[in-house]
Structures are given as C-alpha cells and as structure tokens.
Amino acid sequence: MIIGQYIEDGVNWLTDNFSGVFDGINTGMSSLIQVIESVWIGLPFYVTIALFTGVALWKAGRSNAILTLLGLVFIYFTGFWEETMQTFSLVLASAIIALAIGIPLGIWSAKNRTANSIIRPILDFMQTMPAFVYLIPAVLFFGLGTVPGAFATIIFAMPPVVRLTSLGIQQVPEDIVEATKAFGATPQQLLVKVQLPLAMPTILAGVNQTIMMSLSMVVIASMIGAKGLGEIVLQGISQLRIGLGFESGLAVVLLAIILDRITQNLGTKQKK
Amino acid sequence: MEKIKIEKLSLVFGKGKSKALKMLDEGKSKAEILEATGCNVAVRDANLTINEGEIFVIMGLSGSGKSTLLRCINRLIEPTTGKIFVNNDEITRMSDKELLNIRRTELAMVFQHFGLLPHRTVLSNVAFGLELQGINRVDRDKKAEETIELVGLKGYENQKVSELSGGMQQRVGLARGLANAPEVLLMDEAFSALDPLIRSQMQDELLLLQEKMQKTILFITHDLEEAIKLGDRIAIMKDGVIVQVGNSEDIITNPADDYVKSFVENVDRSKIVTAGTIMFEKPKLARLKKDGPAVVLRTMRDIGVTSLPVVRTNRTFLGFVKIEDVVDLKKKEIKTIESIIRDSVMTVNPDTTVEDMLPLLSKTNLPIPVVNEDNHLLGVVTPTSLIAETTGKDTIEIDEIIQKAIAL
Numbered sequence: 001m002i003i004g005q006y007i008e009d010g011v012n013w014l015t016d017n018f019s020g021v022f023d024g025i026n027t028g029m030s031s032l033i034q035v036i037e038s039v040w041i042g043l044p045f046y047v048t049i050a051l052f053t054g055v056a057l058w059k060a061g062r063s064n065a066i067l068t069l070l071g072l073v074f075i076y077f078t079g080f081w082e083e084t085m086q087t088f089s090l091v092l093a094s095a096i097i098a099l100a101i102g103i104p105l106g107i108w109s110a111k112n113r114t115a116n117s118i119i120r121p122i123l124d125f126m127q128t129m130p131a132f133v134y135l136i137p138a139v140l141f142f143g144l145g146t147v148p149g150a151f152a153t154i155i156f157a158m159p160p161v162v163r164l165t166s167l168g169i170q171q172v173p174e175d176i177v178e179a180t181k182a183f184g185a186t187p188q189q190l191l192v193k194v195q196l197p198l199a200m201p202t203i204l205a206g207v208n209q210t211i212m213m214s215l216s217m218v219v220i221a222s223m224i225g226a227k228g229l230g231e232i233v234l235q236g237i238s239q240l241r242i243g244l245g246f247e248s249g250l251a252v253v254l255l256a257i258i259l260d261r262i263t264q265n266l267g268t269k270q271k272k
Numbered sequence: 273m274e275k276i277k278i279e280k281l282s283l284v285f286g287k288g289k290s291k292a293l294k295m296l297d298e299g300k301s302k303a304e305i306l307e308a309t310g311c312n313v314a315v316r317d318a319n320l321t322i323n324e325g326e327i328f329v330i331m332g333l334s335g336s337g338k339s340t341l342l343r344c345i346n347r348l349i350e351p352t353t354g355k356i357f358v359n360n361d362e363i364t365r366m367s368d369k370e371l372l373n374i375r376r377t378e379l380a381m382v383f384q385h386f387g388l389l390p391h392r393t394v395l396s397n398v399a400f401g402l403e404l405q406g407i408n409r410v411d412r413d414k415k416a417e418e419t420i421e422l423v424g425l426k427g428y429e430n431q432k433v434s435e436l437s438g439g440m441q442q443r444v445g446l447a448r449g450l451a452n453a454p455e456v457l458l459m460d461e462a463f464s465a466l467d468p469l470i471r472s473q474m475q476d477e478l479l480l481l482q483e484k485m486q487k488t489i490l491f492i493t494h495d496l497e498e499a500i501k502l503g504d505r506i507a508i509m510k511d512g513v514i515v516q517v518g519n520s521e522d523i524i525t526n527p528a529d530d531y532v533k534s535f536v537e538n539v540d541r542s543k544i545v546t547a548g549t550i551m552f553e554k555p556k557l558a559r560l561k562k563d564g565p566a567v568v569l570r571t572m573r574d575i576g577v578t579s580l581p582v583v584r585t586n587r588t589f590l591g592f593v594k595i596e597d598v599v600d601l602k603k604k605e606i607k608t609i610e611s612i613i614r615d616s617v618m619t620v621n622p623d624t625t626v627e628d629m630l631p632l633l634s635k636t637n638l639p640i641p642v643v644n645e646d647n648h649l650l651g652v653v654t655p656t657s658l659i660a661e662t663t664g665k666d667t668i669e670i671d672e673i674i675q676k677a678i679a680l
C-alpha cells in the first residue's frame with residue numbers, strides 16, 4: 001500500500017530527526033509516572049483506602065464513601081492491589097498531562113475563531129477513531145512499555161476536556177461578558193475573573209470524562225506493555241483463565257465507579 | 273456645558289461596508305442597502321450633544337438602533353464612521369489602553385438584564401469595577417459598601433446576587449456603575465425587565481439620586497412614560513435615524529413626523545402640556561385708562577366674546593370685564609371700566625400643566641389668564657382649548673357639545 005509506505009517514511013523521518021525530542025518526552029513521562037507510582041504503591045493499603053474514602057466523604061457524600069470503602073476492600077482481597085495502584089498512577093499521570101494540554105487548548109479554541117476551526121475537526125477525527133489505533137504511533141515513537149501506553153492514553157483522553165472547556169467558556173452569557181468589558185476588563189481579566197469561574201462546572205465535567213477515558217485506555221494500553229490491571233485481564237484472556245479475567249475485570253470496573261463518583265462531584269460544594 | 277458629542281456617526285453591520293457606506297451617502301434607504309449589500313444599517317448619520325448633568329433619553333421601537341448607538345459611546349461596538357467626544361476627548365481615536373481607562377473611570381453602564389456575576393456576592397459585584405482597576409480589597413470594599421448603602425441595599429452585602437429579586441439585582445447593577453464614581457452613566461433599558469411597580473419606584477430613586485449626584489445620564493427606553501418622567505431631553509430614533517430631539521413637551525406638542533406622533537398618541541398629555549403651549553397669545557384686551565365701555569363693547573362684538581381681560585398700560589393683569597356689566601355701564605354713561613372689573617380671578621403661569629388647570633374650570637367660565645412672575649399678562653387659556661387638550665377632541669366638537677349642554 002502506497003499510503004502505508006508514506007506513513008512509514010514519515011514516521012521514520014520523525015524518529016530519525018527528532019529522536020532527541022522523543023527521548024526527552026520519554027524520560028520526562030517515565031519519571032513522572034515513576035514518582036506517582038512510588039507514592040501510591042509505597043503507601044500502605046489501609047492508608048490509601050482511608051484517603052480515598054475520606055475524599056469521597058468530603059466531595060461525594062456518605063453513600064459514595066461507603067461504596068468507595070467496600071470497593072477498595074474488595075480489590076484488596078482479590079490480591080491485585082499493586083496492579084490497581086499501577087493502573088491508578090498511570091491514569092493520574094496521563095490525566096494530569098491531558099488536562100494540562102487540553103484546558104489551555106479549550107480556552108484557545110473558545111477565544112480564537114481560527115484556532116477553533118483547526119482544533120474542532122481534529123477533535124472530531126480523534127473521537128471517531130477506535131481506541132486501538134492510538135497504540136500504533138505510540139509504539140512507533142516510544143517502543144513498548146508504560147510510556148507509550150501513557151502517550152496513547154493522553155491523546156485518547158484529551159478531546160472531552162478540550163471540547164467542554166471551550167463549550168463552557170462560549171456558554172457564558174453574552175450580557176455578562178459585555179458588562180465585564182464595559183467596566184474596562186482586559187481579555188485576561190475577563191478570562192480569569194468571569195469566564196473560567198462561570199465555565200467551571202462544564203470544565204469539571206470534561207475533567208471527569210477525561211479521567212474516565214484515561215482509565216479505559218490505560219487498560220487497553222497493556223497490549224503494548226503498560227503495567228497494571230490491564231496486564232492481568234490480558235493474561236486471563238490469552239490463557240483462557242476465566243476466573244482471573246473476571247476478578248481483574250471487576251477490579252477495573254470498581255476503580256472506574258469510584259473515580260467517577262469522586263470526580264463527578266468535584267464542581268459541587270460539599271454534600272450532606 | 274457639553275459632555276458627550278456625537279458627530280455624523282453611522283454604524284453598519286455586515287460585510288462589504290464600503291459599498292453600504294457609499295449608498296448611505298447617496299441617501300439610499302435602510303431597506304435598499306440591505307437588499308443590495310446584505311448590510312444592516314443600525315445607526316445612520318447621528319448627531320447629538322449631551323450636556324453635563326442632564327438625563328438624556330433615547331427612545332424608539334425595537335431594532336431602531338438605540339442600544340447600538342449607546343454601545344458606540346464606550347466602543348463596545350466600533351462605529352463604522354463618525355466621531356464621538358467625551359469631555360472633548362475623541363473616544364473614536366483612543367488606543368486600547370486609553371479606552372480601558374475611560375471605561376473604568378468615566379463611562380459606567382447599567383444593563384437591561386443586569387449582567388451581574390451570579391457566582392459572587394452583592395459586595396464583590398459592586399466592587400467589581402474597582403477590582404478591575406487594581407484597587408486593593410480594603411479600599412474597594414469600603415467604597416462598595418458606601419454605594420450599596422446609597423442604593424438602599426445595606427444588609428445584603430454578603431448575599432449571592434442570584435438569590436435577589438429583579439429589582440434588587442438592578443440596584444446592584446446601579447451600585448456597580450456608581451462605585452467607579454463615573455461622570456457618565458449609560459443605561460440601556462435599565463428598568464425594562466422590572467415589573468411596573470418596582471420600575472416606577474426605581475425611576476423615582478434614580479431621579480432622587482440624580483439630584484444629589486448630577487451625573488450625565490444616557491437612558492434608553494422604548495416607553496414614552498418613562499422617557500417623559502426621567503428625561504430632561506429626549507431623542508427619538510427610527511430605523512437608525514434620530515428623527516427628533518427636544519424636551520417632552522416639544523415632542524408631544526410638535527411631533528416631527530407620523531412615527532413620533534404614533535408614539536405620543538396614547539400618552540396622558542394633561543400631565544405634560546402646559547399653559548404656555550396652549551394659551552392664546554396676544555388676546556384682545558381692555559386697557560384700564562384708555563378703553564371706555566364703548567370701545568370695549570365694540571372689541572367684544574368684533575371678536576365675538578363675552579368677556580375681556582383688563583390690564584394696565586404696562587400689561588399688568590387686573591381682572592376681567594363681562595359684557596353685561598359693560599352694557600350696563602354704557603347705559604349709565606360712566607366713562608371708565610374700573611368699577612366693573614372682576615378681580616377675584618385665579619391666574620396661572622406658563623409652566624402650569626393642563627392637569628393643574630382643570631380644577632379652575634369648575635370655578636369660572638371665564639378664560640384662564642396666564643401671567644409671568646411680574647403679573648404681566650402673557651395670554652389666556654380658554655375653557656374650550658383646555659377641554660380639547662384633555663379629551664383629544666377638536667375645539668369645534670367641544671363647542672357643539674357645550675351648545676347642546678346649554679340648550680338642555
């Protein structure tokens with residue numbers, strides 16, 4: 001295939017000429033992931049469970065706190081605690097990077113028409129691609145392992161927060177924006193004092209979605225060597241060990257529910 | 273002293289403005305220009321001068337360009353052509369920085385839908401303009417608290433604005449505008465979203481505040497009653513054109529065209545129209561020393577009236593003489609009319625409204641004399657014209673009705 005040939009040439013050209021850049025990204029990401037991992041794996045399980053439950057109680061209310069507590073205790077007894085923490089660390093690292101890039105992109109596309117008309121079709125394209133496809137460039141640039149897994153995850157999980165940040169800012173009522181300008185606000189003041197605070201619930205909905213998509217992608221990324229629960233699921237499938245696959249799969253689902261409940265309520269004030 | 277001056281201001285929305293501007297110069301209509309270029313002419317060749325300390329009202333139907341014109345003054349919308357001056361500084365040539373500065377310190381705005389920040393308290397909304405200027409928290413809160421008290425919201429400082437009623441929200445809007453101590457307030461239908469009772473209350477309070485503050489206020493409304501109540505002067509806009517500028521009485525008694533006339537048709541004229549407007553100037557007179565009964569009688573017959581006002585030679589008003597008394601006098605061959613003057617007559621001044629003159633009708637069937645502060649006679653208001661003014665019927669109809677009433 002001719003197209004395939006071109007792509008291959010292009011990727012080769014990139015890796016030949018920018019190997020320094022990729023190496024830099026590689027080292028940076030892997031050290032970030034290592035730091036986060038060492039924290040979560042290092043903490044005794046009961047401290048981690050207490051922390052999660054505490055945050056859930058604070059942000060998501062009592063019933064969600066109970067759910068969190070039971071879920072994590074269950075995961076502990078499946079024996080996949082370390083893998084769960086690996087997965088969680090990878091989600092955290094990927095989500096932080098995805099948000100750090102995605103939120104500014106969202107702001108930019110809300111404020112600039114040209115930016116919007118470039119970013120929007122790219123997002124559409126990204127969201128229609130099957131998740132597996134992101135693994136290919138990740139492997140080409142970074143080989144196998146955790147870093148390409150995180151790279152694929154970042155790309156896959158970024159679109160919702162870009163979109164919702166942009167949407168949130170555009171949804172700020174025109175009369176409020178006008179009033180702010182009328183009182184002599186600079187564009188920065190408008191953004192920081194008015195648009196971002198008013199867009200915050202929408203942006204946080206985007207943060208929630210980005211975190212959830214990170215989790216789903218981190219599991220898939222174990223196909224290219226990312227560590228964590230995904231590995232066990234893969235083992236269960238490839239070795240036809242239904243029990244193993246089921247247990248690890250359940251741990252993924254529980255982690256997903258817990259993260260969802262906690263991050264869903266980030267934007268709202270403390271619940272009773 | 274003039275505060276704001278607008279010169280040949282036009283504003284065209286849409287692409288291909290240059291062609292639209294050319295057509296404007298050629299005097300083509302708004303519809304023609306829209307047809308030919310797709311451009312919407314929102315304001316057309318506006319010229320206005322707004323004086324320091326006055327409330328200037330801009331009135332017109334929806335879509336007539338009022339908001340657009342107002343937003344050109346602080347350049348929330350960039351004028352297509354023309355100049356705007358505030359304090360003789362040309363707004364239309366200011367750099368971004370100068371513009372920010374004048375928005376912060378001189379031109380505050382109050383909006384129809386308030387435009388408040390719902391996530392903030394009353395206090396931090398009112399202090400918002402000061403915050404943008406970079407004034408420290410203590411100073412701006414102090415200033416904001418003073419302004420909050422001024423608009424009668426003391427005690428509500430820490431409420432979220434989204435928890436307040438519409439009327440109170442607009443007080444916050446007003447306070448936010450005033451906290452910057454601006455010289456000019458731009459108010460775009462500031463009271464239109466409020467229910468009638470609150471609205472009228474806010475109008476009263478604005479007038480009260482204005483007495484203390486003496487700001488220059490540009491107030492937009494599509495409600496004539498509001499325009500009359502608030503406006504020292506009123507401009508009427510139609511399809512982007514300012515069709516008339518004047519005080520309320522000018523506009524009601526001398527509408528420039530049918531559009532203005534249709535506006536003023538339903539207004540309660542009796543509160544606005546004054547004696548000075550409807551009086552009959554230079555009425556025929558009886559002069560105390562010069563005119564004897566014979567002359568007076570002839571004058572009465574000439575113009576077909578049954579009474580005449582009597583003045584001294586310097587036009588000081590003395591009273592009326594009635595035809596039956598004059599005839600009597602003539603029979604008795606007395607040569608002066610001094611003895612028959614009826615002087616227990618109520619006079620009015622030129623600013624007295626029709627509403628205030630109506631009660632006088634019940635006491636007398638004589639015309640109502642209009643005098644200046646030196647008691648010099650300026651004219652008379654006849655009962656017929658007074659009734660015509662209040663009922664909107666013309667004088668011939670009224671005379672017929674009176675004749676019928678007499679016949680009964």
Ligand SMILES: Nc1ncnc2c1ncn2[C@@H]1O[C@H](COP(=O)(O)OP(=O)(O)OP(=O)(O)O)[C@@H](O)[C@H]1O
Pocket residue numbers: 285286312313314332333334335336337338339340341494
């Ligand atoms: N941003 C815009 N783009 C294009 N046309 C506009 C824009 N804003 C206003 N117009 C048009 O300009 C004209 C004047 O509008 P403007 O809002 O100034 O009227 P208005 O007198 O304030 O009316 P209202 O009483 O409804 O507020 C209208 O024909 C309107 O459709």
Ligand SMILES: [Mg+2]
Pocket residue numbers: 338339340460461
């Ligand atoms: Mg308007």
